[in-house]
Amino acid sequence: MIGVGKMKQYSNVLDRPLSKGKQEVSLSAFAFLFSELVQYNQTQVDNIAELERRLEDAGYAVGARVLELLCHRDKGNRRETRLLGILSFVHSTVWKVLFGKVADSLEKGTEHEDEYMISEKELLVNRFISIPKDMGTFNCGAFVAGIVRGVLDGAGFPAVVTAHFVPVEGQQRPRTTILIKFAEEVLRREARLG
């Protein structure tokens, strides 16, 4: 029956036009799915770091694809070759498409040249997840961090990307900051390109 499948042309993904990305599903559907992602991975690890790594990997897979898709669809086949360009691409284009809004803020790290931060008051994936006490600093943002890393790495800006809770005064829920630390080769190249 698989053979039959190959015959059917319309069944093949390559023949379908790329979606315009306007389609939507209910947030709770995603919420359920995401919580399953987290729960499954919990069964595969014995420590938080490992869990975050696995979530990040999952995110990476998403990011790498999103990059290619969006550059083609939303940026008319232009590549981002400069650091700031790619950052704003992540901060605005990627965020807009995936989370329906531009990220709250994009800042340059104060102490380190190679660090940038994307902050979000209420990261989509953290909205419906409440971290059990025993999981300490675990942050589902790792998934988003993975997406970011996927985009950056894909575009040739390898970086270490991590998600952190940052307490905000006057609010009991902390905001999530995605910390991006670029590899030195990236900065070297930036310098060369001037």
Place this chain on the structure above:
Amino acid sequence: MEPDVSIETSSMIRVAVLPIGHVPPVLLRDYHSMLLRHQSIPLSAVSSFYTEHQKSPFAHQPWDSGSLRFKFVLGGAPPSPWEDFQSNRKTLAVIGICHCPSSPDLGSVMDQFDSACRAYPAALVERCFAFCPADSQLEDGSKKGWNLMLFPPADRATQEFHLQTMMQDIAASLLMEFEKWVLKAEPAGTIVKTPLDSQATLNSEEVIKAKKRRLGRAQKTMGDYCLLAGSPVDANLHYSTALELARLTGDFFWYAGALEGSVCALLIDRMGQKDTAVEEEVRYRYNSVILHYRKSFIQENAQRVSPLTFELEATLKLARFLCRRELAKEVVELLTNAADGAKSLIDASDRLVLYVEIARLYGTLGYQRKAAFFSRQVAQLYLQQDNRLAAISAMQVLAMTTKAYRVQSKASTLEDSLPKKETGSSVVEGGKMLHQSVVSLFESQWSTLQMVVLREILLSAVRAGDPLAAWGAAARLLRSYYPLITPAGQNGLASALSNSADRLPSGTRCADPALPFIRLYSFPLHPSQMDIVKRNPAREDWWAGAANTGPFIYTPFSKGEPSNNSKQELIWIVGEPVQILVELANPCGFDLRVDSIYLSVPSGNFDAFPVTVNLPPNSSKVVTLSGIPTSVGPVTIPGCTVHCFGVITEHLFKDVDNLLLGATQGLVLSDPFRCCGSARLKNISVPSISVVPPLPLLVSRVVGGDGAIILHEGEIRDIWISLANAGTVPVEQVHVSLSGKHQDSVLFIASETLKSALPLRPGAEVTIPVTLKAWRIVLADADTAAGRSAFKHSKDGNSPTLLIHYAGTLPNTADPSTEKSVVPPGRRLVVPLQICVLQGLSFVKARLLSMEIPAQVGENLPKPVHIDNSLTEGAVGTPNKMDRLVKIDPFRGSWGLRFLELELSNPTDVVFEISVSVQLENTDHEHSLSVDRDATEYGYPKTRIDRDCSARVLIPLEHFKLPVLDDSFFVKDNQADGSGRSYSFSERNTKAELNASIKNLISRIKVRWQSGRNSSGELNIKDAVQAALQTSVMDVLLPDPLTFCFRLSRNGPGAENIDSHEESNDQVDSSASKGSVMAHEMTPMEVMVRNNTKELIKMSLNVVCRDVAGEDCVECANATVLCSGVLGGITMEVPPLEEIKHSFSLYFLVPGEYTLIAAAMIEDANDILRARARTKSSDEPIFCRGPPYHVRVVGTA
């Protein structure tokens, strides 16, 4: 074309360096390198040797700043046809190099030198340097002609200095020669030609033009000499005129030449310092140089000669000049154009040079892949010319490309492994993207290219006669690309491997492994026999905590993905062999013979035992590799050392792991193990192993028991386990514990015996008994055939296991010095008791029987039943056993006598003998005066049950009757028959008591079996019996409230003596005869009523006498029995636990059998009685009836 040309080349004086006589290559290289230090001699240094003969033509010679440049050509070069065009192509000096020790006769040396020099007509200066001459040579050397320079043996510095002066001298003389030449050249415009100008062209020219052209060329040449003389300014002057003339005469070729010269002059003048202006200028002029060379291309003699080489050289020169990363684009453009030229080059060697140069330049540009590409082109050119030297060069060139094509030999990767990783990780930040890191680790990536390159390397290596290189190439090819190679091709490679191996000395090592693929299969941590347990010196019972862990706790494959960070600790012991399983795969189409394979242990404290393996095509095999740790310390096992295809190679586990990882990601060609049909297994991390000093080693053996110990259900047997110390250290501590299922089946372990044997010296042995009691087979298995289920059991590992923790001496931790020295660990010996429980007798059912045996009226008083031991002990088979089996007390009456009938069947194929015994506490009869014995046991005859037979066993129960009826029982009774009456205390409690009493009743019944000589056990029938008794337990236990009995009171009162127990039995026997009554006599009788309760009972007693027909023969019309005294409605009160007598007399008219029955109507019965009588209503009277008594009346009617 010439290799290694640059713009500056035009200013270099070419010097041939020729070895004269035999000069060992090493030395030659050394001397040459000494010369190379003097490639540039400053004019300032020359001046001392320089003597001005005439006005120097070099007006603007920069004596202070300038210098002469040399280009040493080792071995010299054939004269070029283009010498006139570019003077730097002339070999202007010859330097001979002679190593005196190897050529003693300096005379002949000189002759050789002179003859050598003849090959260089253009040479202006000739010198022969003779190194380290002997004294003899020194003196006759001085005689010889002036151009032999002796370098007496001296320290390096001196020789350096000597050489320097020599060179300066040479420089000076050359300079003077140049001056001569220029002066000579000036007036007479000597005709200089190049192969380019054909006769035709020369003749055809009209005179003026020809003259001009000659002048121009002369000027150009003089410019060249100025350059060589290190005077750029003078050179420039000549060049500009030359350019002018060449332009006028359209002599493009020479124009270009002059222009090149001018650029060189410019650079020399600028002392090599480049600023953008200069760079711009150079770029500009050189482009026109290139242009003009191209212009000077003349069709008609194109085949014979073409200026193309010059165009290309110029291009390369510019490229080299600009060769910087920033200008990459431009350089690439130049080089690409240059490359285009290749195909139109006539001379193959020119093409070779061209490609070499391009490759080099790309290399310096950092374009490794480009460089590799052209290097390969070079290699192919070499391979086209079919000779060994060419092959060698080809091989060397290809070797340089391997990095770019990622087919390096492991040997080379080892060096640059670090930077490689670094770049790898920069692409793969944090190495998190697993598959990427895998890919960069995996050999095969751009297989098409890689295979070609490796094939070429193999080919060239074979031609070059370098078997090792050939082997390595073939190995890499086979290992990485077998899936892409046809079986035929694979065979070819295999034979290539063995062929090259034949040319190699045996025991040659190669960095590149070929086949097979080897992965860690499993790491048998200690067989449970040898478990090692960390010994905590602090606690005495170090085994505690370790004890509960079953033997199979250390399983190397833990759940979850292989996490290498959490490596297992593993301890090996010096001198105790260990084994590791590896899996070998041969995915190729030929039989693979691994001559030897053994664990490679760099740490060196391990003796690995090699094994030989044969792997059929496309097969994999799991091989056990063993070895013995030789000394204490950590052991690392990165892989295996393999001797295969005649060469020894290292196979690292991690390489294969990466490969497999790649395979799972679908990134690599194929998984060698999968395609050999071997299952995928999680990759196993080598545990971190440490070797510890020798420990004691206990080995166990079940004495006589080969394999499983076979027991019948419930069987109890002793077995003997012998423990021997096979280690080299005495056992000091030992502790035995149990684990596993059915621990309760081990009744006793003589651990004391073991302890007492300590310390157990090496080789010593001790045997300890262990008492086992077979458990019952669960009913599930019971129906399946006994044997099978039994074996299944033993397999299930549901037999118990003995854990014997033991250890050697504990270093006295008293002194702190030994504190740090780690305590030698203890060990654990696991002795699984392989118990097979065979199904034994199977219990079919138990049921309650009751029977009634009427009593006889006799003279004696009924006595409470009791048997003294003398009769029971082993009284099996004695004649009077029967009446013990069924205990009848004729007087007390055996009314409602109850038996427990057990039905047993024997499905096994052995014979069983059953013996039932009942145990009684004498406390039952507290009222009897018998001396108190704590327990008496009733034996019953053995019952034999043959195979496949079943048998019944009767167990009378009346012994259990209680003497007294008191209320405590009623509650139970009441619970028992579940009447809903409410009582003071809670049900639960009473139920418990009830069960307790039943249990205790049951527990006194034992059914033992015996089979054969040494197998015996007890049948577990408690539940069954309980079930059987549950309902009627009350009737079994409880006496009636009243018991009645009759007797003949013929020998008057007083005869009632209760103390004549001894002869009770015979009396009972005789009672029948004695009790017979004569007809036609007044027979006085007594009826006795005993109150078994603790309260006084009021009642009205009735006595009835019936004949055989059951007619009441007293109170009827034609009475056959007359009576005196009251028989009916006798009201009496019986005090608790007392008897009351009532006398009467009977007169039997007719002899025969009569039955006396006493019955009583209890008035105002209390609850107890009601309960016993199981009546609900409180008003209805309770009727109590004794057992029937028989009276035999003899006599005549």
Place this chain on the structure above:
Amino acid sequence: MPPVGPRSGDAIFANVERVNAELFTLTYGAIVRQLLTDLEEVEEVNKQLDQMGYNIGIRLIDEFLAKSNVSRCVDFKETAEVIAKIGFKMFLGVTASVTNWDADGTCCSIVLEDNPLVDFVELPDTCQGLYYCNILSGVVRGALEMVSMKTEITWIRDMLRGDDAFELQVKLLKQVPEEYPYKDDE
């Protein structure tokens, strides 16, 4: 003012918060990818996906009942309809149809023309036998179990296997008498 009877799927979907389907699809893709890498065997992956779906199903039912005031559907037929028409719409924004009822109304098919899970997906030969959308069957099973209907769910058609639609066969095994332990605690 609770609207009478169940609200239409579209109405609900219009009102619930929504996210870009691509995020959903790609995330699901990432999950499947992880499972394939971790479990290696396609069968295991199918199991795990079904399990995940089941976990979702049993949690999702509350929200479903709450948002769509579906008066608890007693008979299986009705339930199936509700799932197809409302359930799929309100969560995935796609509508499904119910067909192929068997005689005794205990077995039907839920047919999906359009399925956000499988955008971009094409099964390579190494993944034949994978039920890519198996999570859906799990969801349906789990949800139905919460309304006390034990069901067995099998894929009849799968576009990834070349069929023209996705068809889930839902077979009612047994219907536990009505009781809502999960309804109250919210």
Place this chain on the structure above:
Amino acid sequence: MATTACFIIVSRNDIPIYEAEVGSAAKREDAAQLHQFILHAALDIVQDLAWTTSAMYLKAVDRFNDLVVSAYVTAETHTRLMLLHDSRNDDGIKSFFQEVHELYIKTLLNPTYLPGSRITSSHFDTKVRALARKYL
């Protein structure tokens, strides 16, 4: 249609994840090999060039003898579509690249496809060859 045309997709780590000889010329193994060697060599140039422009189509980047290498760098910078050809039809090549790029995106989006691994899908191959016939 180009007589010679060799198309490859090179992943990050410079591994060809798709190769196709799409020229009309008869296939010869040594030729095919040479083509790949040329393409491989061109990677150095592409690498440098890629960062100097944000365009994906880099036009002709390198040549050897009369064989020209044109390159197209996708957003996922490490993925390069490279074509070795002897024709000079620039627009054709450009559109070819763009359409193949779209195919590549679709392939990439397939979750069962692991970025950087070989593209084994047979549809992909057939479609690429079709495009080659159409544009080259």
